[in-house]
Amino acid sequence: MNLPSATVGTPALHRGLALLAAGLLGASPAWAAPADVQHGAAIAAQGVPPAVAACVTCHGAKGEGGPGFPPLAGQGASYLREQLDAFADGTRANAIMAPIAKGLDASARADVAAWFASLPSGIAPQAAGPADPKDQGAWLVERGRWADGIPACASCHGPGGAGVGEHFPALARLGAAYMQAQIDAWKSGQRPPGPLGLMQGIAKKLSHDDISAVAQYYASRPPSAGQP
Ligand code: HEC
Ligand code: HEC
Incomplete structure (x- = not known):
């Protein structure tokens, strides 16, 4: 996805990204019968x-x-x-x-x-903590890595990795091995690109170290209220 350069470094605008894309994607087709x-x-x-x-x-x-x-x-x-x-x-x-x-x-x-x-996910949306530049996971999740064109994970997956709307899944409870398998699947074409190809494009830029740092970051956050 081509992000206008004006959005670089403005978390509020990043957060708007997910909502904007969700709007573009729309809801279920009108002809679909309601689920039972x-x-x-x-x-x-x-x-x-x-x-x-x-x-x-x-x-x-x-x-x-x-x-x-x-x-x-x-x-x-x-x-x-x-x-x-x-x-x-x-x-x-x-x-x-x-x-x-x-x-x-x-x-x-x-x-x-x-x-x-x-069913309730039990993941509470949490605000970002103070960002430590040495904490690779926190930095990627909350700010991204714009030198490589990687937007903050939280801009689409929500604060605390709780997910946003119908199309942006929660990340907070995914294990490192599962996450890495999904990234590898996008890189090798074993998983569909998903809405607007947003995640496949990002996956191609993420290293093994990035994924373990992100998984570790979410796992290290205080458990949220209301475990499912
Ligand atoms: C521009 C929006 C966007 C950003 C930024 C983003 N993602 Fe995603 N991500 C998505 C979308 C959309 C999906 C769902 C793809 C699908 O439907 O197959 C997804 C899915 C995923 C999944 C698969 C979840 C599952 O349950 O299988 C993982 C893992 C993931 N993202 C990790 C990340 C990480 C790590 C970052 C930050 C480095 C990140 N994403 C940043 C849009 C984004
Ligand atoms: C024998 C174990 C097993 C059973 C039973 C099972 N699953 Fe799964 N499921 C898995 C595994 C393993 C994965 C991860 C696949 C991957 O790595 O892509 C998965 C992944 C999924 C995903 C993708 C989740 C994501 O975040 O993208 C969905 C959706 C899903 N299963 C739904 C179901 C449903 C609905 C049923 C019952 C009809 C079911 N599963 C039964 C093992 C199982």
Whole structure:
């Protein structure tokens, strides 16, 4: 994404970025039937035997995630649905999720996405602390690295990495290994570019050190109220 140079170094404007892009992306198409959240809850808890295992066995009873399994609670319904569609059509390559997503039809995928989106993430949006130039993670998250054209993660993923709206997922609870796998997937074309290609462009500029610094930064922040 080409950012006007006037926005460089102005966090308030960066924060507006996500909202602006969210507006451009729009809501679900008018013809889409409303999701059946109760049906989604049943899929999450029981799966659809035999092909589809219960989501909660890996993603946690409340969608809180666990080691190796990303949290789903409170992520945008559109974001979750698009990921499931991408696992199903193979554009997001993953051997575990592919058969599960393929085992659900498009409306079941929308239903289960709506269910997890309705659960609280337990991540409170937190203001940035004082930035220490030696803290690579804090610097990247709160300010970005404009020399390399990397905007602050918080400008799209929200204060405290809590996520913004339907299309900008929360980062605060993602493990370093999962995050790195996603960055690698964008670099190698194993994950779709996502809305406006925003994240794929950024992923190409992020190093292994950057990702471990970002993950460490979020993990080191005080746990927020209301764990899911
Ligand atoms: C056997 C374990 C397992 C089960 C069961 C499972 N998942 Fe997953 N899921 C994973 C793993 C592992 C990943 C990470 C894939 C990757 O690295 O791209 C994942 C990723 C996802 C993602 C992408 C999350 C993100 O932040 O982008 C979604 C959405 C998802 N799963 C939904 C579901 C749903 C809905 C169900 C139930 C119908 C389900 N999963 C069942 C293991 C599982
Ligand atoms: C200009 C907006 C923007 C900025 C800045 C941004 N991201 Fe993203 N990011 C996105 C979007 C949009 C997605 C969702 C992509 C999709 O739908 O596949 C995303 C997704 C991600 C994901 C995948 C989440 C998941 O659950 O699988 C990771 C990891 C990530 N971003 C890390 C970062 C890091 C680290 C930074 C800062 C160095 C950053 N992002 C900065 C827009 C942005």
